[in-house]
Amino acid sequence: MANIEGRNPIIEALRSDRPIDKLMISNTSKEGSIKKIIGMAKEKNVVIQYVDKHKLDEISTSHSHQGVIAVVSDYKYYELEDLLAIARERGEDPFFIILDEITDPHNLGTIIRTADAVGAHGVIIPKRRSVHITSVVAKASAGAVEYVPVCKVTNIANTIKQLKKEGLWIAAADMDGGVFYEQDLTGPLALVIGSEGFGVSRLVKQNCDFVVKMPMIGNVSSLNASVAGGILLYEIFRQRMKRD
Template sequence: MKNNDEQNQSEFIIGRHPVVSALRGKQEINKVFLQNGIHKDEKSVEEIIKLAKKKHLVISMVPKQKLDLLSDHQNHQGVVLSISPYKYASIDELFEHSKSKDTEPFFLILDNIEDPHNLGSIIRTADAAGVTGIIIPKHRAVGLTATVAKTSAGAIERVPVARVTNLINTVNELKDRGVWIFGTDIKGTDYRHWDAKGSSAVVIGNEGKGISPLLKKNVDEMLTIPMIGNLQSLNASVAAGLLMYQGYSSRHPL
């Protein structure tokens, strides 16, 4: 995907549902690619064309080989969207987003998540669980890519993501602004007792190494997910999902 100017200067969203979500959102879009021979009367394709025309976007009919190249041979379903790289939010904008939702901040801090599928899945669950912002580091972690966008199934358009230089400094800034910081570890309070009412943020560690030692020292409380099997760790997106929904449960009790 890196052998021409168009590919170097753009990210790509692939698949019909993610493309529709992007066209409905505020993401800056460059061009819509449709596969030659695609059935334009199919409901999803018809909606894509309608939304693209509403935004006065260029629609290019191209051979399947072109879409295979742009999508890095992933399942594009005959549709690819060329977009400018995703814009990240600021920390202030995360607080503003929380306020616009008429709720206390509920943030997710991801400590060096490397797998784009994990990040996309986390963003999708965050949207469903009412998370009002996600914070990721600039270095040694995946950013907002086309794979992340596709895996998020459109949620990337609704959950603001801030990318910061130093997570420890950011955690301390959040604490100064009244946010309680919770980490995840093998030893800690059973996550089922976690009350996420008020301004809260939970840190999810790297897929293999967990939360970095220095970051651990700056959290207010550690949470643990009890396990009775032989494995004592969960996939990062699964662990994040459990914690986000415990946060949802405590903030929206039955």
């Protein structure tokens, strides 16, 4: 079992009809969006348990439960074929984000939130040396994890090769590439974002079609992974919208 913590993530879980075993709500929190959550839960016949706030504090892993925790089944990951099918069903060029060993749950959650905003068809993460979907990730995504399919793969380099066979171009975000806004980022595309400390790994970068960078003139030589990802994803979104 797993938990979803915080008001917005739980509202989105209810809205998306994710199966919820029960809601645990602080017996002192009954106003504002909590009333909305209670109403939605009752409509969907979700069990509601009122508990002491200290009980929620003990259970919480995000340390920001906002008076409500949903007990759910573990996140069900998608297969790569599922992501490709989603793009086909929408009649759109595939648009994926590949995360190469992202270990910070807040970065993963924020990237998933941005992926939802720009209409990406899915996020791909490795099974090892990577953060997975947790209550902290769900909270950081503000509920976007309920809408953005996440696929967990054994080997990122092999997955890139498979995506190439499906007609996708693979771009890596790294400082030795071309300026990102001067590159053609339309068409079937996957963007690889590297780890917080080491960037895109050598083997993964070797399998990419091209590399894009963000020019920087400040004293700090890099950006947080989710910030860099957000800038690049919105440029892809802008180019795709302009083309349409």
